[in-house]
Amino acid sequence: MAPPVIRPTSPTSPQPSPPPGAEREGPAQREGEVGARGARAGRSVGSIILLLPMLLLAAPGARAHAFLDHASPAVGSTVRQAPAAISLWFTQELEPAFSTVTITDEGGQRVDGGDAKVDARDQTLLRASLKPLPPGTYKVTWHIVSVDTHTTEGTFTFRVAR
Numbered sequence: 001m002a003p004p005v006i007r008p009t010s011p012t013s014p015q016p017s018p019p020p021g022a023e024r025e026g027p028a029q030r031e032g033e034v035g036a037r038g039a040r041a042g043r044s045v046g047s048i049i050l051l052l053p054m055l056l057l058a059a060p061g062a063r064a065h066a067f068l069d070h071a072s073p074a075v076g077s078t079v080r081q082a083p084a085a086i087s088l089w090f091t092q093e094l095e096p097a098f099s100t101v102t103i104t105d106e107g108g109q110r111v112d113g114g115d116a117k118v119d120a121r122d123q124t125l126l127r128a129s130l131k132p133l134p135p136g137t138y139k140v141t142w143h144i145v146s147v148d149t150h151t152t153e154g155t156f157t158f159r160v161a162r
């Protein structure tokens with residue numbers, strides 16, 4: 001059915017010709033089909049082999065770095081009562097000596113108690129007390145080092161309603 005695949009290279013270079021019987025025999029075509037399936041399977045395996053190093057590279061990063069999991073007050077939330085403290089939970093345990101959070105008001109003034117601390121019992125939890133907060137939007141800036149020594153940082157806001 002399929003014509004013999006002879007790719008033209010240069011007219012002068014002799015093509016390595018397939019064995020004479022290969023194209024004529026019926027069973028050989030079936031073998032060809034099996035061969036094609038085998039080749040497809042081979043390509044899939046090839047893709048997986050190519051993907052594997054990328055997965056191996058990506059996985060430790062995803063696992064190892066500590067990112068903000070959730071916070072109280074929640075990220076982007078509006079609260080009716082001014083919170084007395086802020087709590088941030090991370091996806092990994094933190095290095096207490098190098099992990100901190102600051103909270104500022106709209107004018108850029110610090111409104112946290114300057115006492116940011118990793119919880120002694122839950123080392124994924126970073127807490128700081130807050131001064132009495134009048135209504136407004138507050139910016140939380142965290143900068144942490146996880147136990148794998150990687151640094152991550154981020155900001156979010158929450159609002160105290162009028």
Ligand SMILES: [Cu+2]
Nearest residue numbers: 064065148150
């Ligand atoms: Cu990391």
